[in-house]
Amino acid sequence: MTGYTEVARSVGLDPHRILAEVGLPRSCLDAGNKPVSASAVYRLLEVSAAASGVEDLGLRIGGAGLAGVRGGSAERAGASVVFMTELIYALP
Numbered sequence: 001m002t003g004y005t006e007v008a009r010s011v012g013l014d015p016h017r018i019l020a021e022v023g024l025p026r027s028c029l030d031a032g033n034k035p036v037s038a039s040a041v042y043r044l045l046e047v048s049a050a051a052s053g054v055e056d057l058g059l060r061i062g063g064a065g066l067a068g069v070r071g072g073s074a075e076r077a078g079a080s081v082v083f084m085t086e087l088i089y090a091l092p
Contacts, residue, residue, distance in 0.1 A: 001036065004044070005029055007061045011052040018048050 008015040016026055022043045028036050049057040 001029055001041070003061045003063075004048075007057065008048060008052075011054045011057065011060075013048060013052050018044065018051065022047050 005015045008018065015029070019026060019028070022040065024036065024040055024044060045058045045061070049055060054060070
């Protein structure tokens with residue numbers, strides 16, 4: 001989940017506290033693009049955006065390189081943003 005820590009801190013969040021709140025392990029932030037469920041990432045983005053008051057937080061993270069959400073198959077950060085947008089609209 002490349003980019004989350006840096007963006008979260010830049011908007012005043014404690015990324016490890018938010019991860020614990022949504023039930024994700026700190027290890028999901030480690031390099032290596034470990035698989036994380038889409039619903040867990042959705043919760044992480046929702047909670048982070050609400051806590052920071054930054055509505056476009058997910059797009060900021062996507063721009064910083066949240067390619068790991070796609071299992072490392074996104075070759076550009078822009079492709080990750082498109083994927084995340086499609087995912088958010090697909091979730092109930």
